[in-house]
Amino acid sequence: MRLRQQWGVPGFRPARVVRYGSIPRVLSTGALRAHLLAARLAGPVATSRENSLRSYRLFAARDPRVMLGLAPERAWAEPEVLRLMAERCGVSADPAHVSGPDAIDPERTVAALDAFAERLGRVASLRAPVLLGTGHPHRLLGFYAGLADALSSAGCPVLTPAQGRCIDITTRFGVRTYRLDYVRGVALVREPGGRPSGGETGAHTHSPLPVRVALQDAAERYGVLPELVIGDHGWVCGAGQLGIEAIGPADTDDPALFVGEAEGRVSVVVPLDDGVRSHYYRPLTRYVLHRAGLSS
Numbered sequence: 001m002r003l004r005q006q007w008g009v010p011g012f013r014p015a016r017v018v019r020y021g022s023i024p025r026v027l028s029t030g031a032l033r034a035h036l037l038a039a040r041l042a043g044p045v046a047t048s049r050e051n052s053l054r055s056y057r058l059f060a061a062r063d064p065r066v067m068l069g070l071a072p073e074r075a076w077a078e079p080e081v082l083r084l085m086a087e088r089c090g091v092s093a094d095p096a097h098v099s100g101p102d103a104i105d106p107e108r109t110v111a112a113l114d115a116f117a118e119r120l121g122r123v124a125s126l127r128a129p130v131l132l133g134t135g136h137p138h139r140l141l142g143f144y145a146g147l148a149d150a151l152s153s154a155g156c157p158v159l160t161p162a163q164g165r166c167i168d169i170t171t172r173f174g175v176r177t178y179r180l181d182y183v184r185g186v187a188l189v190r191e192p193g194g195r196p197s198g199g200e201t202g203a204h205t206h207s208p209l210p211v212r213v214a215l216q217d218a219a220e221r222y223g224v225l226p227e228l229v230i231g232d233h234g235w236v237c238g239a240g241q242l243g244i245e246a247i248g249p250a251d252t253d254d255p256a257l258f259v260g261e262a263e264g265r266v267s268v269v270v271p272l273d274d275g276v277r278s279h280y281y282r283p284l285t286r287y288v289l290h291r292a293g294l295s296s
Helices: 002-007 029-038 049-060 078-088 106-126 137-153 209-222 233-241 255-262 278-291
Strands: 043-048 101-104 130-133 166-171 174-183 186-190 228-231 246-250 268-271
Touching (some): 029 278, 106 137, 106 228, 130 137, 130 209, 137 174, 137 186, 137 278, 166 209, 174 209, 209 233, 233 246, 233 255, 246 255, 255 268
Parallel strands (some): 130 186, 130 228, 228 246
Antiparallel strands (some): 043 101, 166 174
């Protein structure tokens, strides 16, 4: 009930009829905020409170599955992680709230998108090299590809190092070999036997190994490092841990990015649900490009 009253959402389910035909043209903050709530990118989200709290416990225990390549400067107790997530993301700070859907404050999302856009505008003004990568290619590839296209048009070299390189990544099924590939300038990893280079599919991963391999190849083979890394999960934390500016979105069960931001390793984290339909992220691309002065 409190979530419905706070954000004006009619229950925890999205409205049955949401007209997305004109949504890709969203540019105003008010229209963006309405879209965030309608698409459940913010407000009550699909990520459960149980999953979020479990991630906070694992992070406090420094479980590698949720560290995403970040090595925190100090110990973070579970209550501290919860308080940080309440501050940065808008989840409930009440430890007794242990079930149901989690929530993201849309105002925090909009503010973070503005900061995200500022970083894009700055790197574009410098025409500096950038690297984009995702561990959520089925959902977020289009969002990043739109950014890559705009940055390239602004004169930023969009780096594609270590393409085709094989990477051994630990998964719940054991160690598996993946291949680093790029689609429209965005890095992703493919499962063994996956679609040939250039296809739209890729594997879901939180590993920081792909960005480490890409950065090492960029430095050793081309003698250049990106001014900015744009991505999610291990792409952001892995780059930030190495001292390279990194920005990207994160869900309520991804505390590593928010801790990285709090400790100064990550520049901007945008709180949002990272698992909704891919076309719901299009207005976010348009919004940040418009705010960055990069929209056509």
